[in-house]
Amino acid sequence: MELAWKKKDERNVLETKYKNHVAYLSFPALEETGLVKHGFSTRLGGVSEGVWSSMNLSFTRGDNPDHVQENYSRIAAALDVKKENMVLTYQTHTTNIRLVTEADAGKGVIRERDYKDVDGLITNIPGLVLVTFFADCVPLYFLDPVKKAIGLSHSGWRGTVHGIGKKTAEEMNLAFGTRPEDLIACIGPSICQDCFEVGEEVAEEFQAAFHPKWHKQLLRPNGKPGKYQLDLWRANEIILQEAGIKQIYTTNICTYCNPDLLYSHRRTGDKRGNLCAFLSLK
Numbered sequence: 001m002e003l004a005w006k007k008k009d010e011r012n013v014l015e016t017k018y019k020n021h022v023a024y025l026s027f028p029a030l031e032e033t034g035l036v037k038h039g040f041s042t043r044l045g046g047v048s049e050g051v052w053s054s055m056n057l058s059f060t061r062g063d064n065p066d067h068v069q070e071n072y073s074r075i076a077a078a079l080d081v082k083k084e085n086m087v088l089t090y091q092t093h094t095t096n097i098r099l100v101t102e103a104d105a106g107k108g109v110i111r112e113r114d115y116k117d118v119d120g121l122i123t124n125i126p127g128l129v130l131v132t133f134f135a136d137c138v139p140l141y142f143l144d145p146v147k148k149a150i151g152l153s154h155s156g157w158r159g160t161v162h163g164i165g166k167k168t169a170e171e172m173n174l175a176f177g178t179r180p181e182d183l184i185a186c187i188g189p190s191i192c193q194d195c196f197e198v199g200e201e202v203a204e205e206f207q208a209a210f211h212p213k214w215h216k217q218l219l220r221p222n223g224k225p226g227k228y229q230l231d232l233w234r235a236n237e238i239i240l241q242e243a244g245i246k247q248i249y250t251t252n253i254c255t256y257c258n259p260d261l262l263y264s265h266r267r268t269g270d271k272r273g274n275l276c277a278f279l280s281l282k
Contacts, residue, residue: 056068180245
């Protein structure tokens with residue numbers, strides 16, 4: 001069964017995978033290295049009901065926690081990883097990156113997190129599963145095939161304007177000696193420019209953070225006074241390129257454009273579940 005994705009173009013940058021009725025998205029660029037297990041969840045294959053149906057992976061949105069636990073068990077089986085080895089972010093739109101060790105295994109799923117204000121995770125320990133949450137914001141996947149290290153970050157507009165992609169690469173360099181030119185970076189499913197309207201204050205922050213030569217690419221006036229369409233995909237590409245990363249693969253799947261398959265905060269507000277990105281070294 002092939003899902004009817006609404007895509008922004010025809011590039012085959014993402015593939016749909018199925019296992020045990022669970023559907024998720026995968027980057028061939030990461031898959032082909034043979035070094036990682038990874039995926040981006042969809043709404044399909046879980047047990048949650050109502051506005052959370054069906055693969056909701058958030059414990060904080062009012063869903064039945066037993067359903068969420070079962071959803072984690074199902075996505076873990078689909079990705080062939082261990083739920084007890086997952087490590088979850090505590091996202092508050094910062095650029096804080098946590099170095100994950102064996103002591104963190106299970107935090108956020110089977111035991112409490114002892115940290116907060118963490119929007120990115122890095123590790124070089126095989127088997128640990130980095131997990132970040134989404135419902136329009138941008139997932140950033142990082143793989144260093146030379147040093148055998150990974151990173152996974154949550155980049156909403158605040159994380160983007162403050163360069164969390166660059167910060168993740170820098171933290172991988174400090175922790176593992178990662179060189180940006182060795183990195184494979186993937187920009188995952190999130191809201192597209194056509195669907196992401198912002199006001200003057202957000203536009204001004206991006207104009208201040210990015211060189212003027214990029215402004216027309218990032219911000220498109222939409223005809224409403226003080227309103228623009230913001231391109232988070234292009235913004236993150238620019239940040240990664242300027243950080244020295246050469247291998248960048250950008251999604252063509254928008255969360256807002258695919259409401260039957262993905263959750264979107266812009267479309268449904270708080271009446272929704274959360275998607276997750278997963279990344280683990282083999």
